[in-house]
Amino acid sequence: MKSFDIIAFDADDTLWHSEDRFSAGEQHFVELVAPYAPEGVDVKAALTAVERKNLSVLGYGVKAFGLSAVEAAISITNGAVPVSVIEKLMDMVRAHLTEAVRLLPHVPEVLAHVGRHYPLALITKGDLIHQTHKVQTSGLEHHFAHVEILLEKDPDTYAKVFTRMGVAPDRVCMVGNSVRSDILPVMALGGTAVHVPYPLLWELEHVDHDEHFADLDSISLLPAWLGVA
Numbered sequence: 001m002k003s004f005d006i007i008a009f010d011a012d013d014t015l016w017h018s019e020d021r022f023s024a025g026e027q028h029f030v031e032l033v034a035p036y037a038p039e040g041v042d043v044k045a046a047l048t049a050v051e052r053k054n055l056s057v058l059g060y061g062v063k064a065f066g067l068s069a070v071e072a073a074i075s076i077t078n079g080a081v082p083v084s085v086i087e088k089l090m091d092m093v094r095a096h097l098t099e100a101v102r103l104l105p106h107v108p109e110v111l112a113h114v115g116r117h118y119p120l121a122l123i124t125k126g127d128l129i130h131q132t133h134k135v136q137t138s139g140l141e142h143h144f145a146h147v148e149i150l151l152e153k154d155p156d157t158y159a160k161v162f163t164r165m166g167v168a169p170d171r172v173c174m175v176g177n178s179v180r181s182d183i184l185p186v187m188a189l190g191g192t193a194v195h196v197p198y199p200l201l202w203e204l205e206h207v208d209h210d211e212h213f214a215d216l217d218s219i220s221l222l223p224a225w226l227g228v229a
């Protein structure tokens, strides 16, 4: 059994589906807005550019996506987008915010199993209300000794979280789907990280790196990797 003081998990696209819904939302945005956009404009790329520009002001999550989508719809079409399209974008955001959590395969049994050997933490970033709602309705909350909802996942914020938890960074194992947010910042603090990729990755989460870390095809392989299978 590998020696750690805590096993921390990312949530979106690690414990439950998330990016598939954002990806469908982007596709829906393109279908709604493209008919009003000037010829030759890459509507999807323009939306991503607005999201990138707004990241430091709006942060992550569905509400940030919704505001960027409205701003992009207006700017891409030079104000020609009808109010009915803005209404449809708002409906899309509301539906996204209120939809039930869809757990990824094997997650409850893996958390129960690993939780018999280590304390567990959940560390996620994004909108406080939405993330809190997802945690509380996921049926998973009882597995975690700590739940942290952050604005950003960088070495500074992880260092503060680990201090709050009372664990040394080199005693932490972080499990997540995003190399940029879950793996590299934890490794930068001397921690261990396990990458469990999700089939989709948001463009703003892409990162170039030459680090080496464990890569598992499924979270179901985590107990064997930890030596507790």
Ligand SMILES: [Mg+2]
Pocket (backbone or CB within 6 Å): 010, 011, 012, 013, 014, 176, 177, 178
């Ligand atoms: Mg994630």
